[in-house]
Structure formats: C-alpha cells, structure tokens
Amino acid sequence: MRKGIEQRITSLLKDTITPKQLTQVHAFYIKTCSSSHSHKHNRFLQAKLLAxxxxxxTSIDLHYARSLFHSFPLPDTFIWNTMIRAYLYAHNPQQSLTLYFQMLLHHHHHVSVDSFSLSLVFQxxxxxxxxxNGTKIHTHVFKLGFSPDLFVQTALIEMYAKCGHLDCARKVLDSMEEPDLVSYNVLLxxxxxxxxxxxxxQLFNKMPHRDLVSWNTMIHGYASLGDVEQRQQSNEALKLFHEMQVANVVPDRVTMSSVLSACASLGALGxxxxxxxxxxxxxxxxxMKLGTSLLDTYxxxxxxDNALRMFEQxxxxxxxxxxxxxxxxxxxxxxxxxxxxxxxxITEGIKPNDVTFLGLLSxxxxxxxxxxxxxxxxxxxxxxxxxPKIQHYGCMVDILGRAGLxxxxxxxxxxxPFEPDAIVWRALLGACKIHKNADLAQEATLNLLELEPHVDGNYVLLSNIYSQAKKWDRVVMLRRSMKCSNIQKVPGSSSIEVDNAVYEFVSGDKSHPKSLxxxxxxxxxxxxxxCAGYKPLTTSTVQDFDEQEKQNALSTHSEKLAIAYGLLTTAPGSPIRIFKNLRVCEDCHLSIKFISKVYKRKIIVRDxxxxxxxxxxxCSCRDYW
DNA sequence: CTAGGGTTAG
Known part of the structure; x- marks a missing residue:
C-alpha cells in the first residue's frame, strides 16, 4: 500500500467520531487494499481501525471489534490490549480478564504483557x-520483573480500594516513589x-498538591455523607469551598453541584x-446535572417558585x-x-424509575x-x-394509614413480599396516633421496639400516644425505661437564616445575644x-403538668422562638423561613397559622x-400531616 | 489508558 493512502486513512480515522464514519473509512480501506496497488493487508492500519x-x-460495537480482532492471525500486544480495553469499556470486565489470561498463554508467540495490559486488567x-484475581495478577507484576509503572500502580490502588482493602491500597500508594495527583485522587x-x-x-492534608478534582472530591464527600452530624458535615463542605478559593483553585460545575447539595441539606436559601x-x-x-442541583436546592x-422557574429554564x-x-x-x-x-x-417520553414513584407516592x-x-x-x-420496593409499600402504608384506613x-x-421494617411500623403507629386506635398501636409498638429498641424518636412517638390517651402511668414507665437503656431524646431545634448566617434555637433557648x-x-x-382566637393545645405535651406549666412549656418551643426572631429581624411583609429538625407539634402548627394572619407574613416551615x-x-398541608 | 457532580419513603 502506498504511503500516501496510509496517511490519508490515518488522518480520516483521527476525525472519526461516529460508528457510521468508521465503517465508511473501513470500506475505503478494504477498497484500496483490494485495488491493484496491494493485496496485502496493512497490519498497522487495521490495528488503528480497532483502536x-x-x-x-459512543457505546462499543463488540461484534465489530471482535471481527476486527480475529482478522489478525497473530495479534501483537497493542492489539490484545485494545481488545481488553474494548471489553472493559463495553461493561464486560469479565471478558477483559479472560482475554488477559488468554494473552498470557500466547507467550510462545512472543506476545508479552506490558504495563498497559496490567493497568487494564486491574481496572x-x-x-x-x-x-x-487482582492479588494473583499483582504477583505477576513482580514475576515479570516490571519496574513500577505509574499507571499500573494507580490501577492497583483502585483495585484494592474498590474491593474494600483500603489498607492495601494505601500501602501501594505509600510505596510509590513519585505518586501523581491521580494516584492520590483515586484513593481519596x-x-x-x-x-x-x-x-x-488526612490524606488530603498530606498531599503535596491538590487540584480541582481533589477539592471537588472532598467537598462532595462532606456534602453527600453524614447522616450523623449532617449539619456539621455540610458546613465543613462550605468551609472547604472557601479554602479552595483561598488556595486559588478555580471551581467548576462539579464543585458547584456539591456546594449546592450542602446548601440544600442545610436549608440555607440565602x-x-x-x-x-x-x-x-x-x-x-x-x-443538566448542575441544573438539577439548583432545582433541588431551591x-x-x-x-x-424558584425551583419551578429553574425547571422551566x-x-x-x-x-x-x-x-x-x-x-x-x-x-x-x-x-x-x-x-x-x-x-x-410521560408525554415527553421520559421513562420513570423507582425513585420517580417514591416522589409520586409521597x-x-x-x-x-x-x-x-x-x-x-x-x-x-x-x-x-x-x-415496588419496600419503600413503595411503606409509602402506601402511610397513605392508607393517614387516611384512616x-x-x-x-x-x-x-x-x-417484604419483612416489614421499622419505618413501616412507625408509619402505622403514626397513623394510629392520628386516628386513635389503641389496639393496632399496641401491635405496631411491639414490632417497632423489637426492631429499633434504641431510637429515641420511637419512645417520643409512643409517649405522645399515651399522653394523648391520658395514660400517665404508661408515660412514666416509658421515661423510666428510656433512662435505664440510656436513650437520649434528641432536642427539637429550629433554625432561621438571617443575613446569610444561620441561627439555631432549642426549646427555652436564652443563648442568643438578643434573647431579651x-x-x-x-x-x-x-x-x-x-386576641385573634388562639388557644394553646396543651394535649400534645408529654408531661403531666398543670395547665399553666403546660402552656409555659409550649410557648417557648424552638419554632416559636425562631419565628419571633424572624419577625424582629426581617422586613415587614417578607417571608419567614424556618427549618426544624423534628416534626412540628400541633400547638406550634396552630399558633403559626395565627401568626401568619395577624402579622401578614408568609411563614415557610421545613420540618x-x-x-x-x-x-x-x-397552612398548605390543610392540617393533614 | 487511569480521578470528581444531580433524585430515594416517614
């Protein structure tokens, strides 16, 4: 084949981005091969076609790749590697592994494994x-006498780490003479x-340099993790975002997406x-991803309103x-x-998934x-x-229970078709509370406490049910058993954002400088x-106080304090947004309705x-909550 | 050739 044609095909391949273009180049190649210039196939060009x-x-046409691969009588290392990669990218890593072992058997054809093969097979x-197999092939690296290759070691770190052997992964990293950013970032x-x-x-702090990916990984870590200490973790994400800017690393949409999810979980609109x-x-x-983040945050x-606007945009x-x-x-x-x-x-042709249905059922x-x-x-x-998963059944139990069914x-x-979990029983118990069904409540309670004997919220819910039924002896018993098992009640707290700072109040809180x-x-x-007709709903208090004591306990609930602070600090007529960690109590719900009327304020409470x-x-919930 | 982002019931 003439050099000119070889170059022409090479440059055509460089601009190939669709499978159709590729078949066209392939056809052109076959035509020139069978033309008078040469009947011999060009190994280099065929390898290039496969690569x-x-x-x-686009997704890989494995049929096509395989037929190209089999057209080589004696594929060399590059061609084997390319085919191993084909399977890896086509989400068939098992075949990559198989091919790697086949490649080892071709040793007598002078085909040898190189660092590309190894890094691919570790992936x-x-x-x-x-x-x-990962560890087995790790020993091959030594047997083959490989000098440690950056890519191979990085793939090893990923292999050990993904398999849960974080300590082994760390050992590989620590053994590297000059790990690059990717090696660190993979482990991060x-x-x-x-x-x-x-x-x-700790690793992040130890790294000699941190790039955008390192920062993004850490910020995402704090923003997405943390069922426990959710608030602290989200604040840490925001703190890191600040430090990142101080370090002169320019954030991108990935950073923004993570920072936004921290805002979303803090409820920090400002x-x-x-x-x-x-x-x-x-x-x-x-x-689309950042847009979805923005929408979710709003x-x-x-x-x-802004969420809907974002959606339209x-x-x-x-x-x-x-x-x-x-x-x-x-x-x-x-x-x-x-x-x-x-x-x-559905009209727009988007296929729903299980999460979509959780939203709908909710x-x-x-x-x-x-x-x-x-x-x-x-x-x-x-x-x-x-x-349907158990979550969907849980939603249905909730729908039916709340409605009194x-x-x-x-x-x-x-x-x-699932063993009921604590959440299902809690949904039923909550429904029993609303509709005052003592028998069913008893059954739900037994099941719930068996599954979750240490969750404070369960005892609080039960205690509320007992005090609603005026069974004060039961309430006392419950408190005693909570004390015995050392179960701490998570205090209710409400926060409000004023001038981009979040203040958090607990019941009877006097810690704010403007407390007076x-x-x-x-x-x-x-x-x-x-004066407008509000009467305290004392039935929802847990203690067997006298009426005045009950009223006092209610009147300083955290959400009331936060709203009072909101009325003090925000302009008349502007909305007040409160974020409560637990569910809002009935008395607070009632009083906030009155406050919205008397003070002509929209009050938005996220419980x-x-x-x-x-x-x-x-209230938009029409007292159904 | 390896590294980072968006949804998940009560």
Whole structure:
C-alpha cells in the first residue's frame, strides 16, 4: 500500500467520531487494499481501525471489534490490549480478564504483557470487585520483573480500594516513589465511597498538591455523607469551598453541584442563592446535572417558585430532573401538581424509575390522595415494569394509614413480599396516633421496639400516644425505661437564616445575644394571637403538668422562638423561613397559622417530613400531616 | 489508558 493512502486513512480515522464514519473509512480501506496497488493487508492500519472503534464516544460495537480482532492471525500486544480495553469499556470486565489470561498463554508467540495490559486488567478486577484475581495478577507484576509503572500502580490502588482493602491500597500508594495527583485522587474517592471521611481528609492534608478534582472530591464527600452530624458535615463542605478559593483553585460545575447539595441539606436559601449568582457571574455553564442541583436546592430550601422557574429554564431534562421536581412538589404539598408533572414527563417520553414513584407516592401521601396513590402504586409494575420496593409499600402504608384506613394498611403489611421494617411500623403507629386506635398501636409498638429498641424518636412517638390517651402511668414507665437503656431524646431545634448566617434555637433557648428582645417579641406575639382566637393545645405535651406549666412549656418551643426572631429581624411583609429538625407539634402548627394572619407574613416551615406554607391563617398541608 | 457532580419513603 502506498504511503500516501496510509496517511490519508490515518488522518480520516483521527476525525472519526461516529460508528457510521468508521465503517465508511473501513470500506475505503478494504477498497484500496483490494485495488491493484496491494493485496496485502496493512497490519498497522487495521490495528488503528480497532483502536479508533474502541475509543469512539459512543457505546462499543463488540461484534465489530471482535471481527476486527480475529482478522489478525497473530495479534501483537497493542492489539490484545485494545481488545481488553474494548471489553472493559463495553461493561464486560469479565471478558477483559479472560482475554488477559488468554494473552498470557500466547507467550510462545512472543506476545508479552506490558504495563498497559496490567493497568487494564486491574481496572477490570476493580469493577468486578475480584480481589482474588487482582492479588494473583499483582504477583505477576513482580514475576515479570516490571519496574513500577505509574499507571499500573494507580490501577492497583483502585483495585484494592474498590474491593474494600483500603489498607492495601494505601500501602501501594505509600510505596510509590513519585505518586501523581491521580494516584492520590483515586484513593481519596474510594475513602469517600466507603464513608471514611476522616481518612480522606488526612490524606488530603498530606498531599503535596491538590487540584480541582481533589477539592471537588472532598467537598462532595462532606456534602453527600453524614447522616450523623449532617449539619456539621455540610458546613465543613462550605468551609472547604472557601479554602479552595483561598488556595486559588478555580471551581467548576462539579464543585458547584456539591456546594449546592450542602446548601440544600442545610436549608440555607440565602447561601444557595449566592452560589447561583456566583455560577452566573463566573460563566459556569449550567448543564443538566448542575441544573438539577439548583432545582433541588431551591425546592429543599423552601423556595418552590424558584425551583419551578429553574425547571422551566432547563432545556434538557432527564429522569433525575423530573423526579427532583416531582419530589419537590410533593414535599411542598402540591400533590395534584406533582401528578400533573408526572403526566408531562410521560408525554415527553421520559421513562420513570423507582425513585420517580417514591416522589409520586409521597405526593399522594402528603395530599391525602388515597385513590390516586393506589393507581400509581399499581401502575408501577403493570404499566412501567418497575417492581415496588419496600419503600413503595411503606409509602402506601402511610397513605392508607393517614387516611384512616388502618385495617387496609395492616393488611398491606401482612401481604407485602417484604419483612416489614421499622419505618413501616412507625408509619402505622403514626397513623394510629392520628386516628386513635389503641389496639393496632399496641401491635405496631411491639414490632417497632423489637426492631429499633434504641431510637429515641420511637419512645417520643409512643409517649405522645399515651399522653394523648391520658395514660400517665404508661408515660412514666416509658421515661423510666428510656433512662435505664440510656436513650437520649434528641432536642427539637429550629433554625432561621438571617443575613446569610444561620441561627439555631432549642426549646427555652436564652443563648442568643438578643434573647431579651426575642422573648419580649414572643410575649407580644402570644398576646396578639390570643386576641385573634388562639388557644394553646396543651394535649400534645408529654408531661403531666398543670395547665399553666403546660402552656409555659409550649410557648417557648424552638419554632416559636425562631419565628419571633424572624419577625424582629426581617422586613415587614417578607417571608419567614424556618427549618426544624423534628416534626412540628400541633400547638406550634396552630399558633403559626395565627401568626401568619395577624402579622401578614408568609411563614415557610421545613420540618422533618415536608414543608408547611402558612399564609393568611391557614397552612398548605390543610392540617393533614 | 487511569480521578470528581444531580433524585430515594416517614
């Protein structure tokens, strides 16, 4: 074949990005081969064809790759490696491994494994979580007398780490003479994936340099982890974002996405808005993922209007985007809108997944849509081929229970194809509380305490049920057993963001510097709403206090303090947003309705379960919560 | 050739 044609095909391959283009080049190659110039195949060009096929941005046509591979009578190391890569990229790491072992058998054909083969096969082991083969091949590295290669070692770190052998991974890293950023970052990512945030942070501090990926990994770690100490972790994410800027590392959309999820879990709307402005000011392009983050942040910070605006602005939406919107509407109590959103999603040809249905069922639950809940639940498997998980059954139990269909809820628990978990029993127990069914409550309690004997919230819920029924002896017994098992009650707290700083109040809190003013304000508030007809709902207190004591305990609940502070510090007529760690109590719910009317304020409360929008004396939950 | 981001019930 003439040199000119070889060069022409090489340059054609360079510009090949679609499978169709590739077949065209291939056809051209075959034509020139069979033409008069040469009948011999060109090994170099064929290898290049295969390599191009494997590196196309689209998914790999394995049939095609295999036929190319088999056209070589004696594939060399490069060609073997390319085929191993083909399987790896085509999500078939098992075949990569098989091919690697076949390659070893071709030793007599002078085909030898090189550092590319090794790094690829370790990646395959990492994806398969195949520690056994991984370690076995690790010994090959020594046997073959390889000088330690950066890529091989990095792949080894990933293999050990992904298989859960974080200490082995660390040993490989520590043994490296000059680990590069990727070697560090790989381990950082795996530490985070295993929830080892402390180890990650130590490594992060130890690194000689940190690049964008290192920072992003750490920020994401703090923003996404932390069921425990959620608040601290989210604040740590924001702190790191600040440090990153001090270190002159320019953030990108990945950074923004993580920082936003920290804002979302803090409920920090002001901070979220600042980040949004930062994104716009710095020309960071909003792609689908970042857009979904923004949407989710607005929804979780109580600003459903901006969430909807964001949703409208996004040109491309996938199942995540739609699910986030549906869940947002659900949490704000807009059940019908959530269902409408779902219909639109279907019309636009987006396939729902199991999370989408959690949003829908949650919407039905928050809005008391029993029939529609059943329709959704049944359509899951019948129409969309998604089999309901225990979470979906949990939602259905909640929907039925809240609506007072306690027997139906109990029957569903009995017939569902899962062992009921604590969450299911708690949903039933909560329903028993609303609808005052002592017998069923007894059954749910026994099951719940067997599964979760150490969760404070369960005792609080039970205690509320007993005091509602005025069974004070039971309440006392419960408190005693809590004390015996050393179960601490998580105190209720409410926070409010003023001038981008978050203040947190607990019941009877006097720690705020403006405490005196806050309590004066609270007194005025209570006076004014009482004039408007508010009467304290003392039945929801746990203790067998006298009436005045009960009222006093209620009047300084954390949400009331936070609202008093909000009234003091924000402009008249502007909305007040409160974030509570537990569910809002009935008396607070009632009084906030009055406050919204008397002070002409929109008050948005995010409690443990959902949002309450108070306006003009009523709440968006229509007292169904 | 290896590294980083978005949804998950009550």
């Amino acid at each position: 191009t096929l494997v590196s196309l941005p 395959a082991c990492a994806r398969l979580l195949d520690w056994e 990512v795996e530490y985070i994936r295993f929830g080892e945030i402390k180890m990650a942070h 901070m979220g808005k600042m980040i949004h402005e930062y994104i716009e000011r710095n020309g960071i392009g909003v792609d 929804a979780k910070c109580g600003d459903i 996004l040109n491309h939406k996938d199942v995540f985007t739609w699910s986030v919107m549906i869940m947002g509407l659900a949490n704000h109590g807009f059940g019908e809108q959530a269902l409408l959103c779902f219909s639109k999603m 919407a039905c639950s928050h809005s008391g849509l029993v029939d529609k809940g059943w329709v959704c639940f049944k359509s899951m498997s019948r129409v969309y081929g998604i089999s 306690l027997e139906e809820a109990r029957e569903l628990i009995r017939t569902m 003013e806050i309590y004066e304000m609270l007194e005025e508030v209570l006076d004014r709403i009482q 443990r379960n959902r949002f309450h929008h108070f306006d003009g004396g009523s």
